Amino acid sequence: MVDIxxxxxxxxxxxxxxxxxxxxxxxxxxxxxxxxxxxxxLFGLVxxxxxxxMAVDVASLLGSDALVPLEFASQGGWNWFALESTGAAWxxxxxxxxxxxxxxxxxxxxxxxxxxxxLLVAVQRRNPVILNSGDVLxxxxxxxxxxxxxxxxxxxxxxxxxxxxxxxxxxxxAPWGLRLIQLQLCVVYFFxxxxxxxxxxxxxxxxxxxxxxxxxxxxxxxxxLTTNVVLIGLFTWGTLAIELxxxxxxxxxxxxxxxIGLGFLLHFFxxxxxxxxxxxxxxxxxxxxFADADWLERxxxxxxxxxxxx
Amino acid sequence: xxxxxxxxRPDAHTALIHTRVGxxxxxxxxxxxxxxxxxxxxxxxxxxxxVDVVWSPAVNAGFEQNWSVFSPNPRAxxxxxxxxxxxxxxxxxxxxxxxFGQTIGAYRSYRWRKWQERVRLDSNARYWDSSAAWIARDVxxxxxxxxRVRLIRRWREITPLTASGIVDTKVNExxxxxxxxxxx
Numbered sequence: 001m002v003d004i005x006x007x008x009x010x011x012x013x014x015x016x017x018x019x020x021x022x023x024x025x026x027x028x029x030x031x032x033x034x035x036x037x038x039x040x041x042l043f044g045l046v047x048x049x050x051x052x053x054m055a056v057d058v059a060s061l062l063g064s065d066a067l068v069p070l071e072f073a074s075q076g077g078w079n080w081f082a083l084e085s086t087g088a089a090w091x092x093x094x095x096x097x098x099x100x101x102x103x104x105x106x107x108x109x110x111x112x113x114x115x116x117x118x119l120l121v122a123v124q125r126r127n128p129v130i131l132n133s134g135d136v137l138x139x140x141x142x143x144x145x146x147x148x149x150x151x152x153x154x155x156x157x158x159x160x161x162x163x164x165x166x167x168x169x170x171x172x173x174a175p176w177g178l179r180l181i182q183l184q185l186c187v188v189y190f191f192x193x194x195x196x197x198x199x200x201x202x203x204x205x206x207x208x209x210x211x212x213x214x215x216x217x218x219x220x221x222x223x224x225l226t227t228n229v230v231l232i233g234l235f236t237w238g239t240l241a242i243e244l245x246x247x248x249x250x251x252x253x254x255x256x257x258x259x260i261g262l263g264f265l266l267h268f269f270x271x272x273x274x275x276x277x278x279x280x281x282x283x284x285x286x287x288x289x290f291a292d293a294d295w296l297e298r299x300x301x302x303x304x305x306x307x308x309x310x
Numbered sequence: 311x312x313x314x315x316x317x318x319r320p321d322a323h324t325a326l327i328h329t330r331v332g333x334x335x336x337x338x339x340x341x342x343x344x345x346x347x348x349x350x351x352x353x354x355x356x357x358x359x360x361v362d363v364v365w366s367p368a369v370n371a372g373f374e375q376n377w378s379v380f381s382p383n384p385r386a387x388x389x390x391x392x393x394x395x396x397x398x399x400x401x402x403x404x405x406x407x408x409x410f411g412q413t414i415g416a417y418r419s420y421r422w423r424k425w426q427e428r429v430r431l432d433s434n435a436r437y438w439d440s441s442a443a444w445i446a447r448d449v450x451x452x453x454x455x456x457x458r459v460r461l462i463r464r465w466r467e468i469t470p471l472t473a474s475g476i477v478d479t480k481v482n483e484x485x486x487x488x489x490x491x492x493x494x
Binding site for chain 1: 379
């Protein structure tokens with residue numbers, strides 16, 4: 001009779017210790033806060049842009065006598081507070097502007113991110129007819145970023161705590177919150193890929209159709225491209241390939257820089273030709289969560305160490 | 311170690327991982343948030359109907375998920391909603407969506423385009439009367455409202471690209487709602 005108890009126990013112990021090491025590296029091993037600080041600033045700028053472009057249409061889109069009346073405000077879900085007048089909409093927009101500036105500057109960003117999430121939900125539920133994916137992604141990012149120490153670097157909070165000199169240093173932070181935004185990003189790419197099951201995506205012509213939908217083109221339809229079968233096939237299947245790669249291969253460290261570059265290129269290209277709201281800029285901010293924090297720290301340290309001109 | 315020095319106090323998020331209880335809190339947060347991020351994306355099915363109670367609090371709170379962009383196929387129509395307002399003296403004026411430019415203004419325009427994309431649908435007929443009434447106020451000449459506003463959808467089919475190129479199609483037009491001013 002062969003005794004398998006001992007080898008099984010050894011295998012179990014080895015697997016457990018490998019799992020512990022992987023979990024530690026993924027959620028607990030600290031790394032410099034630079035990418036998170038940059039993400040916070042860019043996210044604040046997007047919230048500022050979203051809010052100010054909405055502010056000019058408060059009366060038409062959110063007010064008491066808006067294009068979509070109060071009775072059609074989203075009934076689903078919890079209403080944090082309903083915006084039942086033009087004045088209430090103005091207050092929400094005003095506070096969102098303040099929140100965006102606070103997030104950019106890094107003044108109590110966690111608190112302001114929660115405020116941003118609550119207000120975005122209130123404003124967006126006031127008029128669900130104008131919503132797009134970028135709007136939903138904006139509020140999701142606001143909530144997820146609240147689980148991260150976004151004010152750890154490049155922030156008023158750091159300046160107040162450690163003085164002006166500390167502005168150009170970044171502490172090490174635990175990355176567990178960062179994993180959530182990375183998961184959200186991968187989920188977006190995966191389900192964007194998964195849902196594209198139509199014949200136009202399969203036969204490689206979908207991008208031609210997208211670029212000819214006149215009511216969502218931005219800088220005009222690229223005629224040279226929409227009729228070129230080979231290029232359109234490349235762009236259509238390339239989109240699917242990049243979306244799938246960004247779901248899975250982004251986790252492979254060596255491929256990451258190339259994939260982040262491809263992701264930026266994909267969103268830049270879409271944003272130039274197609275109206276997608278703030279979806280593109282937000283996805284690019286999300287991609288920054290995969291940036292190599294140690295590499296950034298080394299680059300910044302090298303620059304700091306260089307003698308300054310007299 | 312980066313930052314100022316080894317004695318720098320960690321932020322509250324990072325401090326959590328230094329205690330056993332904190333680690334447990336992190337584990338719970340990560341698991342709950344992960345389920346809230348992934349769960350709502352599961353395709354409709356009997357299984358989903360059974361378990362969606364797990365993430366419905368998140369969805370109710372506004373943490374939603376729906377990432378089907380240009381799917382399963384991109385829309386094969388280019389469309390436009392216009393309104394023709396008729397005044398008491400018999401004159402008419404055509405209302406079209408406001409345009410705000412292609413750079414910053416594009417973010418503003420897109421919201422109006424989304425309204426256009428949805429309001430044209432028969433399944434959204436509940437929005438038609440209030441939309442026409444708003445347009446009547448928008449094109450009013452001082453205090454004079456138009457007596458009638460007709461909502462019209464114009465569309466053109468987009469044929470798929472083939473090896474021999476693309477086929478031009480004609481613009482179709484359909485009046486889908488009429489709003490009449492009620493005096494009194």
